Amino acid sequence: MAVPNRAPRIASIAHEPTRERILACAAEHFATEGYAAASIRDIARTASVTVGAIYAHFPSKGRLLAAVYQEGAERIGRAVDAAVSGTSGPWEQLGAAAAAHVAMLLDNSAFARGIVRVLPDDVPEVAHDLRRLRNAYEARFRRLIDALDLGPGVDRTLLRLMLLGALNATQIWCKPKGRADAGAIGRRFVASLRLGTAARGGRNGEI
DSSP, X not given: OOOOOOHHHHHXXXXXXXXXXXXXXXXXXXXXXXXXXXXXXXXXXXXXXXXXXXXXXXXXXXXXXXXXXXXXXXXXXHHHHHXXXXXXXXXXXXHHHHHHHHHHHHTTOHHHHHHHHSOGGGOGGGHHHHHXXXXXXXXXXXXXXXXXXXXXXXXXXXXXXXXXXXXXXXXXXXXXXXXHHHHHHHHHHHHHHHHHXXXXXXXXXXX
């Protein structure tokens, strides 16, 4: 998979305060290269700061990743919450959440992509914190799926994991033309789930 060009995004953050600039550049490196391959020296060079300046804000590379994770979870969480608040009905709300999730991933948001790219178990030093942040974000989808009227044989946990896995994989294969297109992909995933669970639950599959 080709590595996206980071130049436009990095240029746009050149005048941000030091801590925010470090976070943004670290997010780009973690999202495109992974945790192990992203070095503090490279992040410092991209952010136009010294290595010492990074450690003045973050005591370790792991804590820097945790800060990126927190920022990413807050950003994508706000987007999902805003999308859900503008809809009614459990399936419609799940569709809105999925649309916002995909739009954030495909909108070149390194903070959102970093949460998907780097798994908690990849960084034992901060695994507990990363897992807590992921779980807090994914709890939104747990609540939305719990609210669905599903047949008795439907495993809600499996349904949630399957949906999130499919949504996260879009950044590998999808080339959207814009946020509306990205959002439509998320809604189609949910529409497909609705058809399948309605069929198993004995209801008509109407969307």
